[in-house]
Amino acid sequence: MSRLLILSAGAILALTSAAPAMASTAPAMQPLKISKECSQYTGDTPSFCTITESNLAAIPAGTKIFYYGPVTGSPLFSSSAAVITVGNGDSAVGYCVVYDTASPPLGTCAFHAGSGTLAGFQAVVKVTVDDKQIWHWDGGYLLGAAK
Incomplete structure (x- = not known):
């Protein structure tokens, strides 16, 4: 029994000490800043917003x-x-959750795949809105072949 505990502890220690090394091999995310206006967003499915910056x-x-x-x-x-549609088969797919009752509204979007010029697109952004009703995405992204 004690031998099993020692082996288990050794395995856990090996995995924990390897975790920082594995995390450091992750590619560095690039900053992503997007502004969008949603004057044509209706709440219907689908609804859309347009990127301004x-x-x-x-x-x-x-x-x-x-x-x-x-x-x-x-x-x-x-x-x-959510689907970012640039055109000509260039798009990215993800999911957004926004708490509209927060003051101001606040949320998160995460994108996990893309095609065309957005192949391998991955991003995580914080969603905010300013007093002029311009929505902002601030976070990071990776672009390239998904592994």
Whole structure:
């Protein structure tokens, strides 16, 4: 029994000491800053917002972000599949949750896949809105072949 405990403790110690090494091999995320206006967002499925500014050339101003629900019209929050559609097969898919009852509204979006110029796109962004009703995404991204 004590031999099993020693072996288990040794295995746990080996895994814990390897964790920082594995984490350090993760690619560095690049900063992502996007602003969008949502004057045409209706809450219907799909609804969309239009990007007005982006620091990522692969997602230029004028790009639409479509929201497919399941929750797009609640006064409390939205919880939705999101698709960034640049055009010509260039797109990225993810999921957003925004707490509309927060003051100001606050949320998170995470993107896990893309195609065309957005192949391998992964991102995690904080969602905020300013007093001019411009929505902001601030976070980080990876772009390239997914592994």
